[in-house]
Amino acid sequence: MGYAVVLGEALVDLLDTESDGGPVFRQAVGGGPLNVAVGIARLGGAVQFVGSLGDDVLAGRIRDLLAAERVGTAGTVTAPVPTTLAVTTFAGPEPDFRFYGDPPSYSLLTADDVDATLVEGADVLCCGSIVLLAPxxxxxxxxxxxxxxxxxxxxxxxxxxxxxxPQALAELRGVVAEFAAGAHLVKLSTADAELLYPGEPVESVAAYLREVGAGTVVVTLGPEGAVVAAAGADPVRVPARRVAAVDATGAGDSVMAALVADLLVDGEPAEPGGWTERVAFALRVAGLVCERPGGAVAMPTRAQVRERFTG
Known part of the structure; x- marks a missing residue:
């Protein structure tokens, strides 16, 4: 089994909660791509995180977590800026993020900083998220x-x-089409689909992304599961197991982590039904994440997923 490279942001989430009857923020290392990298590692995959980190105590905590989770950092760079904070509030289990830090500590990786040898040796490259918004x-x-x-x-x-x-949204829509055109797998949420392609059913969004060049498209639907559009088959819906969600932070990231971890083991499925099975497993991973507070720290191992969802 080879390794994956995950390129994107790492930051610190400040999660709105209570202590002794008053509001407090609980600190947690986060960022969608970092969550994916940790999730891959906990599911048994070898992974390298590529991105820019600040030079403060919080950045040290990010590095410490990655080291503890056996996520490689050979492709990371350090910038002389404070770590970006994502203040996270909740309406139910779904998080709402506001970002603080200028310039964002995650936005300072340059094209010249990319370690070509590291990327060229990877079996899987995962890109995306908010780093796409910084030139x-x-x-x-x-x-x-x-x-x-x-x-x-x-x-x-x-x-x-x-x-x-609207102009920024239009530009992002173009970037999404650009990356989807060269992707073996695209994963997005129903919220992503609604914002990028308003008024379109998720099956239509998945079909469009396949038309521009994506090999397989997975659209997550929260507690309703996911839509899978693979080559040679109509889009299908995969149901999710019912869970008592307390915090959906990192749930979508865990779906991507599970799919990448299985790509590292077995490559792409030979038949569309293989994608359905893999997405069903990824949704079980996400269900367990939703039952735990936090993002990266909520990622489970395969043994924990099997124990939680027997039968």
């Missing part, structure tokens, strides 16, 4: 995408509060 890191993602000889997977992971009007 510097978008250029870095494009370079990595062009270098990757193996499987390329993509997740737009849209954050509406970072989009400055």
């Amino acid at each position: 510097t890191t978008l250029a870095a993602a494009r370079r990595a995408w062009s270098l990757a000889p193996g499987l390329r997977v993509f997740d737009p992971n849209v954050r509406p509060r970072l989009l400055d009007g």
Whole structure:
């Protein structure tokens, strides 16, 4: 089994909660791509995280977590800026993010910083998320995408509060089409689909992304499961197991982590039904994540998934 490279942001989430009857923020290392990297590692995959980190105590905690989870950091760079904070509030289990830090610590990886040898040796490259909105890191993602000889997977992971009007959304829509055209797998949420392609059913969004070039498209639907559109088959819906969700932070990231971890073991499924089975497993991973607070720290092992969802 080879290794995956995950390129994207790492930051610190400040999660709104209570202590002794008063509001407090609980600190947690996060960022969608970082969550994916940790999730891959906990599911038994070898993985390298590529991105830019700040130079403060919080960045040290990010590095410590990655080291503890056996996520490689050979492709990370350090920038002389504070770590970006994502203040996270909840309406039910679904998180709402507001980002603080200028310039964002995650936005300073340049195309020249991309370790070509690291990317060229990977079996899977995973790109996407909010680094696509910063010109510097978008250029870095494009370079990595062009270098990757193996499987390329993509997740737009849209954050509406970072989009400055209709023009920014239109530009992001173009970037999504660009990366989808060269992707073996695209994973996005129903919220991503609704923002990028308003008024379109998720099956139509999946079909469109396949038409522009994506090999397989998975659209997560929260507690309703996911839609899978694979070559040679009509889109199908895969149901999710029912869980008592307390925090959906990182749930979509865990779906991507599970899919990448299985790509590292067995490559792409030979038949569309193989994708359905893999997505069903990924949804069980996400269900367990939703039953735990936090993002990266909520990622489970395969043994924990089997124990939680027997039968």
